[in-house]
Amino acid sequence: MAKSQDLYDAIVNGNAKAAHAATMAAIETGVDPMALIASTMIPAMDAVGKLFEEEEYFVPELLLAGRAMKSSMELLRPLIAASGERLSAKVVIGTVKGDLHDIGKNLVASMLEGSGFDVIDLGIDVAPEKFVAAVNEQQPQIVCMSALLTVTMPSMKATIEALIAAGVRNKVKVLIGGAPVTMQYANEIGADGYSENANAAVALVRTLLAAA
Amino acid sequence: MTGRERILAVLAGEKADSLPCMPITMTFAADVLGVKYGEYARNHRIMVDAQIKTAEMFGFDYVSTISDPTREACDLGARIEWYEDRPPAIDEEHALFLDKARLARTNAPASIAGGRMEDRLKGVEMLRERAGKDLLVEGWVEGPCAESADLRGISRLMIDFADDPDFVNELFEFTVERAVLFAGAQIEAGADIIGVGDAAASLVGPRIYREFVLPWEKRLVDSIHEKGGRVRLHICGNTRRILEGAGTLGCELVDIDYPVAMEQARALTGAQQVLAGNLDPVRDVRNGTPESIVQALEALQLQAGARWIVAAGCEIVRDTPHENVCAMVQFARAHQPFGIPQ
Numbered sequence: 306m307a308k309s310q311d312l313y314d315a316i317v318n319g320n321a322k323a324a325h326a327a328t329m330a331a332i333e334t335g336v337d338p339m340a341l342i343a344s345t346m347i348p349a350m351d352a353v354g355k356l357f358e359e360e361e362y363f364v365p366e367l368l369l370a371g372r373a374m375k376s377s378m379e380l381l382r383p384l385i386a387a388s389g390e391r392l393s394a395k396v397v398i399g400t401v402k403g404d405l406h407d408i409g410k411n412l413v414a415s416m417l418e419g420s421g422f423d424v425i426d427l428g429i430d431v432a433p434e435k436f437v438a439a440v441n442e443q444q445p446q447i448v449c450m451s452a453l454l455t456v457t458m459p460s461m462k463a464t465i466e467a468l469i470a471a472g473v474r475n476k477v478k479v480l481i482g483g484a485p486v487t488m489q490y491a492n493e494i495g496a497d498g499y500s501e502n503a504n505a506a507v508a509l510v511r512t513l514l515a516a517a
Numbered sequence: 518m519t520g521r522e523r524i525l526a527v528l529a530g531e532k533a534d535s536l537p538c539m540p541i542t543m544t545f546a547a548d549v550l551g552v553k554y555g556e557y558a559r560n561h562r563i564m565v566d567a568q569i570k571t572a573e574m575f576g577f578d579y580v581s582t583i584s585d586p587t588r589e590a591c592d593l594g595a596r597i598e599w600y601e602d603r604p605p606a607i608d609e610e611h612a613l614f615l616d617k618a619r620l621a622r623t624n625a626p627a628s629i630a631g632g633r634m635e636d637r638l639k640g641v642e643m644l645r646e647r648a649g650k651d652l653l654v655e656g657w658v659e660g661p662c663a664e665s666a667d668l669r670g671i672s673r674l675m676i677d678f679a680d681d682p683d684f685v686n687e688l689f690e691f692t693v694e695r696a697v698l699f700a701g702a703q704i705e706a707g708a709d710i711i712g713v714g715d716a717a718a719s720l721v722g723p724r725i726y727r728e729f730v731l732p733w734e735k736r737l738v739d740s741i742h743e744k745g746g747r748v749r750l751h752i753c754g755n756t757r758r759i760l761e762g763a764g765t766l767g768c769e770l771v772d773i774d775y776p777v778a779m780e781q782a783r784a785l786t787g788a789q790q791v792l793a794g795n796l797d798p799v800r801d802v803r804n805g806t807p808e809s810i811v812q813a814l815e816a817l818q819l820q821a822g823a824r825w826i827v828a829a830g831c832e833i834v835r836d837t838p839h840e841n842v843c844a845m846v847q848f849a850r851a852h853q854p855f856g857i858p859q
Contacts, residue, residue, distance in 0.1 A: 363722035365675040455834040
């Protein structure tokens with residue numbers, strides 16, 4: 306059995322040190338890293354997402370769980386790379402140009418990473434051309450854009466236009482999110498999806514990949 | 518009744534001739550005056566002109582000096598990104614207290630002279646002069662959670678609650694001391710009410726809110742009351758799980774943002790609390806029609822009951838059709854508050 310109850314508990318409880326120790330212990334038993342992710346980390350982050358939806362967990366608890374998950378992934382990544390295996394899909398994510406708000410983007414990135422995706426975080430204030438360059442270099446299946454302000458939402462449209470101009474729009478699914486963003490806006494600018502929160506974003510990515 | 522009298526009557530539980538209307542306007546007001554928002558945020562004269570013009574044009578009952586969350590942080594030397602036509606923003610990657618040890622080395626200035634806080638103070642003075650007794654004048658300070666998030670970086674602060682609770686309390690104390698000073702100066706300058714913006718508080722759950730945020734918000738609210746001021750608490754976002762606590766602060770007015778059902782907000786804060794809100798600024802106000810806005814406000818009044826002020830959950834966004842804002846004011850003028858003693 307690849308499942309580690311200690312690691313599961315450490316992630317759900319947001320304990321990075323315990324997550325690190327449990328991952329080390331699992332590696333010492335010769336566990337397959339991909340199996341550990343599938344059996345333990347994804348279910349743990351799913352549980353965290355569910356607790357968030359049920360309003361038992363809030364942003365601090367999500368961030369702590371994300372940090373615990375990262376401390377485990379840092380140990381597993383080199384092993385995965387050495388084995389030649391790949392995580393399920395690649396996601397490029399960033400807060401759009403002119404917007405410096407990172408927390409929503411960080412939460413989505415963390416939930417996606419914990420759900421077994423390879424997440425490339427471009428940071429904040431990301432210009433359309435940076436998204437295009439990342440798509441060309443990283444070859445992701447998904448691009449996620451975040452904006453907290455109505456005044457920076459047009460940067461989402463500009464980024465989609467830049468992806469079209471670069472001829473790569475049809476290579477990726479584009480998801481958008483952020484407080485002022487709506488499904489209507491996603492439709493208007495030609496995004497493939499909109500999500501209201503980090504947990505729903507994970508479900509949406511899975512749905513879009515399954516449909517692709 | 519003047520707008521000021523109308524608001525003060527509802528805040529005091531007295532009879533008003535119609536519902537007060539207090540929508541928050543910032544970029545919308547700058548557009549009404551035809552100025553870039555960067556100028557609005559930098560220059561109180563422009564802010565005052567825009568606020569007065571917007572209030573007169575639409576018939577609002579108040580004017581406000583809210584502009585952006587960075588005034589206090591800016592005066593401490595935090596890195597701010599300025600834009601020509603948007604609100605300035607904190608550069609959180611280079612937050613002032615990125616290194617926690619810096620808090621202990623930072624002496625809060627004993628006065629608010631010479632920076633963006635003074636600019637707001639002058640705005641309050643000028644609004645008082647221009648509005649006379651016709652319009653309520655609102656000052657503004659950042660609450661402990663929002664200001665700490667600006668100084669430390671919001672994601673870091675969220676983790677600090679678990680990693681270093683002592684540091685969080687020291688940081689909150691630091692921000693509240695400055696907020697008390699700033700609020701007091703604005704009250705002396707003629708502010709009728711002080712808005713306390715504590716947006717980041719909606720990101721935490723009830724445990725962290727009660728343990729960390731509530732005690733420092735309480736200290737700020739009590740200090741504003743001691744200085745003879747009134748308080749409008751504005752926490753953007755989903756406050757459903759912290760609202761019961763926020764309702765115990767004794768604020769004269771609590772804003773409810775759109776993610777919380779007004780009915781629930783009323784149940785959580787009790788019958789005596791005056792509430793403002795909570796049209797969705799984007800979906801209801803910007804994307805709606807005058808007819809849909811009136812319908813939404815009718816439903817809100819039924820849920821909110823007697824002690825209620827017409828507003829959106831947060832700022833009226835800049836490209837909102839003017840007829841939609843007019844519909845909010847027309848609704849307010851055409852309706853009396855429910856059940857206020859005759």
